[in-house]
Amino acid sequence: xxxxxxxxxxxxxxxxxxxxxxxxxxxxxxxxxxxxxxxxxxxxxxxxxxxxxxxxxxxxxxxxxxxxxxxxxxxxxxxxxxxxxxxxxxxxxxxxxxxxxxxxxxxxxxxxxxxxxxxxxxxxxxxxxxxxxxxxxxxxxxxxxxxxxxxxxxxxxxxxxxxxxxxxxxxxxxxxxxxxxxxxxxxxxxxxxxxxxxxxxxxxxxxxxxxxxxxxxxxxxxxxxxxxxxxxxxxxxxxxxxxxxxxxxxxxxxxxxxxxxxxxxxxxxxxxxxxxxxxxxxxxxxxxxxxxxx
Amino acid sequence: xxxxxxxxxxxxxxxxxxxxxxxxxxxxxxxxxxxxxxxxxxxxxxxxxxxxxxxxxxxxxxxxxxxxxxxxxxxxxxxxxxxxxxxxxxxxxxxxxxxxxxxxxxxxxxxxxxxxxxxxxxxxxxxxxxxxxxxxxxxxxxxxxxxxxxxxxxxxxxxxxxxxxxxxxxxxxxxxxxxxxxxxxxxxxxxxxxxxxxxxxxxxxxxxxxxxxxxxxxxxxxxxxxxxxxxxxxxxxxxxxxxxxxxxxxxxxxxxxxxxxxxxxxxxxxxxxxxxxxxxxxxxxxxxxxxx
Amino acid sequence: xxxxxxxxxxxxxxxxxxxxxxxxxxxxxxxxxxxxxxxxxxxxxxxxxxxxxxxxxxxxxxxxxxxxxxxxxxxxxxxxxxxxxxxxxxxxxxxxxxxxxxxxxxxxxxxxxxxxxxxxxxxxxxxxxxxxxxxxxxxxxxxxxxxxxxxxxxxxxxxxxxxxxxxxxxxxxxxxxxxxxxxxxxxxxxxxxxxxxxxxxxxxxxxxxxxxxxxxxxxxxxxxxxxxxxxxxx
Numbered sequence: 001x002x003x004x005x006x007x008x009x010x011x012x013x014x015x016x017x018x019x020x021x022x023x024x025x026x027x028x029x030x031x032x033x034x035x036x037x038x039x040x041x042x043x044x045x046x047x048x049x050x051x052x053x054x055x056x057x058x059x060x061x062x063x064x065x066x067x068x069x070x071x072x073x074x075x076x077x078x079x080x081x082x083x084x085x086x087x088x089x090x091x092x093x094x095x096x097x098x099x100x101x102x103x104x105x106x107x108x109x110x111x112x113x114x115x116x117x118x119x120x121x122x123x124x125x126x127x128x129x130x131x132x133x134x135x136x137x138x139x140x141x142x143x144x145x146x147x148x149x150x151x152x153x154x155x156x157x158x159x160x161x162x163x164x165x166x167x168x169x170x171x172x173x174x175x176x177x178x179x180x181x182x183x184x185x186x187x188x189x190x191x192x193x194x195x196x197x198x199x200x201x202x203x204x205x206x207x208x209x210x211x212x213x214x215x216x217x218x219x220x221x222x223x224x225x226x227x228x229x230x231x232x233x234x235x236x237x238x239x240x241x242x243x244x245x246x247x248x249x250x251x252x253x254x255x256x257x258x259x260x261x262x263x264x265x266x267x268x269x270x271x272x273x274x275x276x277x278x279x280x281x282x283x284x285x286x287x288x289x290x291x292x293x294x
Numbered sequence: 295x296x297x298x299x300x301x302x303x304x305x306x307x308x309x310x311x312x313x314x315x316x317x318x319x320x321x322x323x324x325x326x327x328x329x330x331x332x333x334x335x336x337x338x339x340x341x342x343x344x345x346x347x348x349x350x351x352x353x354x355x356x357x358x359x360x361x362x363x364x365x366x367x368x369x370x371x372x373x374x375x376x377x378x379x380x381x382x383x384x385x386x387x388x389x390x391x392x393x394x395x396x397x398x399x400x401x402x403x404x405x406x407x408x409x410x411x412x413x414x415x416x417x418x419x420x421x422x423x424x425x426x427x428x429x430x431x432x433x434x435x436x437x438x439x440x441x442x443x444x445x446x447x448x449x450x451x452x453x454x455x456x457x458x459x460x461x462x463x464x465x466x467x468x469x470x471x472x473x474x475x476x477x478x479x480x481x482x483x484x485x486x487x488x489x490x491x492x493x494x495x496x497x498x499x500x501x502x503x504x505x506x507x508x509x510x511x512x513x514x515x516x517x518x519x520x521x522x523x524x525x526x527x528x529x530x531x532x533x534x535x536x537x538x539x540x541x542x543x544x545x546x547x548x549x550x551x552x553x554x555x556x557x558x559x560x561x562x563x564x565x566x567x568x569x570x571x572x573x574x575x576x577x578x579x580x581x582x583x584x585x586x
Numbered sequence: 587x588x589x590x591x592x593x594x595x596x597x598x599x600x601x602x603x604x605x606x607x608x609x610x611x612x613x614x615x616x617x618x619x620x621x622x623x624x625x626x627x628x629x630x631x632x633x634x635x636x637x638x639x640x641x642x643x644x645x646x647x648x649x650x651x652x653x654x655x656x657x658x659x660x661x662x663x664x665x666x667x668x669x670x671x672x673x674x675x676x677x678x679x680x681x682x683x684x685x686x687x688x689x690x691x692x693x694x695x696x697x698x699x700x701x702x703x704x705x706x707x708x709x710x711x712x713x714x715x716x717x718x719x720x721x722x723x724x725x726x727x728x729x730x731x732x733x734x735x736x737x738x739x740x741x742x743x744x745x746x747x748x749x750x751x752x753x754x755x756x757x758x759x760x761x762x763x764x765x766x767x768x769x770x771x772x773x774x775x776x777x778x779x780x781x782x783x784x785x786x787x788x789x790x791x792x793x794x795x796x797x798x799x800x801x802x803x804x805x806x807x808x809x810x811x812x813x814x815x816x817x818x819x820x
Contacts, residue, residue, distance in 0.1 A: 037388035088568055100567050102334050102391045103523065106516070107563025113512075114557035121553070170684075177674050177685050184672030187634055189660030189688040189737070223512070227399055233392040237385075268407050275400040278393060282381035292676065 009259045015148050015217070017255020018155040019210045023228060024235040024247040025162065026206030032179025032242060033192070033199040035098050036086060039105040041232060043112040043225030044204050048074060048211025050116060050222075053128040063132050063216050064150070070208045078204025081108065082197045090193065094182075109225060116222040129219035151213045158209065159248065166244065175199055179242055180292075227271065234278045240291030249289055308432060309500075314541040315435040316497045317517060319442045321525075321533035323489035324518035326446060329528035330455055331482050332462030333390055337378075337397030338490060339515020341371040344401060345491025346498040346509050350418050351411060360422075364434070364495040371491025372484045379480040386465075402510045417505025420498070431500035438496060442489040443534065449485075450530050458482055462528070513555050520559045523566045587612040587772055588633070588664075588741055593642035595625075595632045602628045604796045606642070610741065610789075615763070615773040617787035617804070619780055619817065625796040626776040627669050630743050634666045635659045646741070661689045665739035669746045669776075671726040673733070675719025679710055682718050682729055686736025695738050702769075703732035706762050724755035731762065741772045748779040760786045780817040784808055792817075 027041050038044075048070055055066040085104050089097040120126065134146035166172035174195050177185040186192060214220060231254065239250025254277065261273045281288060320342055327335045345367035352363040378397060385393050405412045412418065420427075449455040457478045460468035469475055498504045508514070517540070518533070525536025548555055588610040595603040602625045610616045618626050631637045633644050635656040644652045651659055656666075665686075674682050683703060687696045704711040707728040713721060718729060727747055734742055744763070748756040760782050767773050777783035784790060784804045792800035792813070800812060807813055 031388075037392060039388070039392065085564065085568065098387050099332070099334070102388050103519075103563050104567035106336075106519070107560040107565075107567060110512075110556045110560025110563065112560075114554060114560065117556070118553050173677070173681060173685055176677060180674040180676055181672050183636065184668055184674065185685075186636060186656050187666045187668055187672065188685055188733070189657040190685075191655070191657045226395060226512070230392055230396050230399060233389065234396075237389070237393075241389075268403065271399050271403040272407070275396045278396060279378070279381040282384045282393075286384045 009263055010256065011144065011148060011152075012262075013256035013259030014252060015152050015155075015213075015255070016258060017252035018152060018159075019213050019217075019251075020231060020235055020255055021248045021251025022155060022158065022206050022210040022213075023232045024239070024251050025159075025244060026203035026210075027229070027232045028236055028242070028244070028247050029175065029199050029206075030203040031236075033175055034086065034090070034196040035094055035182070036089075036101040037105075037233075038081075038200075038203070039102060039229055040081075040109040040112060040225070041203070041207050042228030042230075043109045044074060044077070045207040045211040045214070045228055046116065046220065046222060046225045047077075047112060048208030049128055049215040049220050051208070052212045052215050053130055056130045056132065063130060063212050064154070067154075067209060067212050070212055071205045074208035075201040075205040077201075077208075079197050079201040081204070082200035086196070086200065087193055090196075109229075113222055113225060120222060127219045127221050128215060130215045132216055147216055151216060155213065158206075162206075163244065171195070171198065231274055234274050234281075237278060237286075237288050238281050240288030242292035243288075243290040246288055246290035246292075305428065308428065310542075310545050312428070312432050312435055312500060313545070314538055315432075315439045316493050317521065317541045318534050318537040319435070319439045319489055319493040321518040321521040321537040322439075322442045322446050323486045323493070325522050325528070325533040326449060326458075326482050326486040327479075328519065329522055329532065330449065330458040330462065331479060332458075332528070333383075333386075333394075333479070334519065335394045335483070335486070336391050336516065336519065337382075337394035338486065338518055339510065340397035340401045341375055341487035341490035342494035342497075342515070343398075343405070343509040344374055344487075345371040345494035346504055347401075347405065347412055348491070349495035349498060350420065350504050353420065354418055355411070360499065364492065364499065367495035368488045368492035371494070372488040375483045375487030376480055379476075379483050383476060383479045383483075398510060398515050402506050405506045405510060413505065415506060417503060417508070420502045420504075422499075422502060427500050427502060431496055434496045434499075435493070438489070438493055442493070445485065445489070446533075447530060449482075454478070454481075459528075513559065516559070520562055524562060587647055588774065589643075589645040590629070590633065591643045591645070593629070593632060593644065594640045595628055595637055595642075596640050597628060597637065601640075602796050603632070606793070606796070606798055608791050608798065608801070610772060610774050613767070613770065613772055614789060615767050615775060615787045617783040617790040618774065618776045618793060619778075619783060619790055620793035622778070624793045626793050627745055628796075629793065630666060630745050630774070630776060633659075633743065634664065636666075657688065660737050660739075661691075663738070663740040665734035665737045665742050667730045667734040667742065667744045667747070669749070671723075671730040673718040673721070673726050673729050675717065677718055678715050679718055679721070679729055680714045682733050683710070683736050686733035688737060692736060692738045696736070699736050699738060703735055706735075706765060707732055724751050724759070727751060727755075727759060728762070731759070731766075735766065735771070739771060741774065742766065743774045743776075745776045746778060747775070748777060748782060756782055780813070 023045060027038065031037050051070055052063050052066045055061050055069065056063055085108065086101065089100050089104065092100065132147060136145060166175060174190050178190060178192060178195060235250035235254050236247060238253060239246030257273060257277065258270050261270050324335065324338045327333055348370040349363045349367035352358040352366055353360060382390060382393055406415055457468065457473045460471065460473055461475050461478060465475055494509065521536040521540045522533045523536065524540055525534065526532030590606060590608045593603050593606040594601065606629060618629065620626055628637060632639050635654050639652050643650060646662060646664060651662060674685065683700060687693050687699065692699065709725055710729060710732055713725065718726065721729060731744065747759050756779060763773060764786055775783060775787060784807060787804050789803050790807050791798055800810065
């Protein structure tokens with residue numbers, strides 16, 4: 001019988017994994033529809049953390065309430081980014097847009113990070129933390145953090161709704177169609193700029209939502225954005241490009257791997273492990289676990 | 295002409311010119327992969343840092359003299375580039391870019407974690423007085439910059455460059471013409487890394503101190519990406535012009551305020567990306583060079 | 587019904603179509619023939635708004651549709667069945683068909699259109715819940731054509747339907763196309779299988795190296811020297 005602390009580690013891993021899965025799914029959605037990888041995705045997450053922090057510390061609202069504000073807010077922000085920056089790029093043709101978008105989204109990332117750095121330096125803060133506590137819950141002799149349980153359930157709920165949206169609604173089918181065969185979808189008359197706009201909003205909202213959960217778990221700094229985008233990429237490659245289920249599975253696996261790394265090696269080795277995992281997957285099975293594309 | 299400058303101007307101006315030379319070399323080397331090959335390598339900064347750290351470790355821990363240490367720094371960077379080419383080039387486009395950033399993340403974390411080797415977050419101080427180092431470093435920088443530019447020129451004009459351009463424009467077609475894409479990608483990455491590592495070592499030699507925030511921060515690691523964009527990606531003189539312009543701008547503007555460095559870069563990236571895409575990766579002029 | 591006038595199209599900096607003109611009359615089947623790489627697919631894609639037209643004009647039912655977004659063109663009543671089928675592999679047959687009905691008009695007619703498709707291609711009804719990627723080549727082609735019909739088009743453009751399919755299946759497909767035409771749908775057919783195409787079509791054009799080199803009704807074309815030599819191997 002495994003020592004009890006393993007339960008804690010697994011729960012932690014699954015929770016982080018679930019959060020990662022949200023990030024990866026959001027990034028994947030955007031990519032599938034527009035063939036654009038938003039390098040600023042992780043920074044939108046970071047902004048979600050910051051907003052949660054502000055909502056909690058200044059307005060005194062619980063983080064979960066912040067969710068209600070953040071989801072639509074970042075949907076709009078994502079849509080704005082799409083209209084102002086991505087849509088003009090698409091005029092140059094898909095391939096050119098894909099290359100240029102690396103540059104443009106990188107630029108957006110820089111801008112976001114620097115603005116937050118500036119703001120936080122002025123306010124005298126260097127890390128953002130939200131110390132939101134709820135009484136523990138006891139199940140089978142184990143004390144579990146309610147915040148974590150609540151977060152896990154919320155994410156599960158969100159994932160299910162997302163899945164239903166993608167499989168049952170017509171818009172969801174258009175999204176899938178665009179990612180499975182872009183030209184055929186266009187030929188059928190799918191309005192790709194409209195779908196792209198909505199998907200950008202959706203993906204960005206997902207990133208920010210993930211941010212809410214992250215800041216409840218750990219304190220963050222303004223620079224975590226690029227690292228998280230990188231993690232999302234590792235997950236997408238691990239789980240397989242183009243696969244919703246793959247992003248979820250990849251996220252959970254990475255979360256667990258990181259949790260165990262934290263136990264055996266210490267948290268500071270987590271980024272190293274991430275990179276190693278990426279390289280191993282690329283060398284042994286580049287398609288990932290459930291990959292649908294080359 | 296640059297060689298006689300230090301005799302006439304202050305140490306400060308010499309230093310500025312030195313930094314400019316460093317960034318020119320750094321950007322020229324980046325351009326080989328980021329511009330000629332068309333793969334936006336966000337991990338280029340890792341090669342720079344690796345050269346720098348190798349140099350420092352060799353000099354301080356293994357007591358190896360300076361010149362070979364500098365060279366070895368470049369070699370290690372090139373070898374590392376060769377190794378990571380295998381997994382990295384399984385990816386393309388934006389996937390490749392984000393994955394390549396992992397190199398910087400990796401090196402940054404290793405530099406912090408392996409503190410017995412690298413001095414961790416606080417880094418290492420070189421036991422060479424700065425005054426003694428700055429002149430040889432300056433002249434080395436001139437030499438390396440010229441060498442790197444010469445190599446860049448040779449690549450640009452020669453068959454190697456042609457292959458790179460071909461891969462950039464249409465990888466499948468290039469493969470059909472008998473170009474083994476991976477070989478060229480790997481080689482170009484190694485050449486690129488060699489010069490980055492070389493100039494990284496010289497940079498640190500002059501500065502006299504190394505730590506993760508001086509060689510692995512975002513604004514250093516990703517500087518070449520911005521610089522080459524300003525000058526013209528994939529062109530011969532672009533990286534030189536861009537690096538020179540931006541370094542000077544940095545020296546003038548950034549010493550005024552510690553804020554908004556990254557923001558300036560960001561705005562430049564967005565504006566250039568939206569307004570001057572002709573300079574980015576797909577250059578029509580070069581397309582005709584790629585013989586069908 | 588469809589009139590293409592002096593169309594010039596470039597693709598990746600290279601000119602593919604040179605001053606192409608053709609006409610498709612209401613209710614007919616028109617075939618577009620020619621060797622690989624002649625630009626036939628480029629022509630269809632340009633009509634569909636998937637490629638940029640440099641100069642020239644495309645008119646449909648009197649309205650100019652050059653360079654409109656494909657979503658507008660489907661709304662106006664043109665459907666494109668892409669080369670290589672273009673089914674959505676990880677969606678079911680049914681979902682593929684549903685996606686064919688993009689405009690509000692065709693969404694309303696969805697049930698009726700579905701029934702028509704299943705009548706034409708009963709095998710699709712059988713495989714309704716199967717993932718489209720698991721279908722055989724012929725079934726995929728049927729699905730692609732059926733999907734095109736779901737948009738209630740007045741003009742159906744079919745690109746290389748016979749490619750890679752066994753002759754038996756090709757005959758079935760062309761039979762289905764005849765039936766579709768009999769219901770009033772005009773068809774523009776790009777084909778490499780010249781014999782089959784000439785059998786089913788009323789009129790044909792031959793495109794070589796981006797230029798129209800021959801046109802005429804199929805009866806006379808069947809006896810044409812060039813056609814016999816170049817395409818029928820006689």
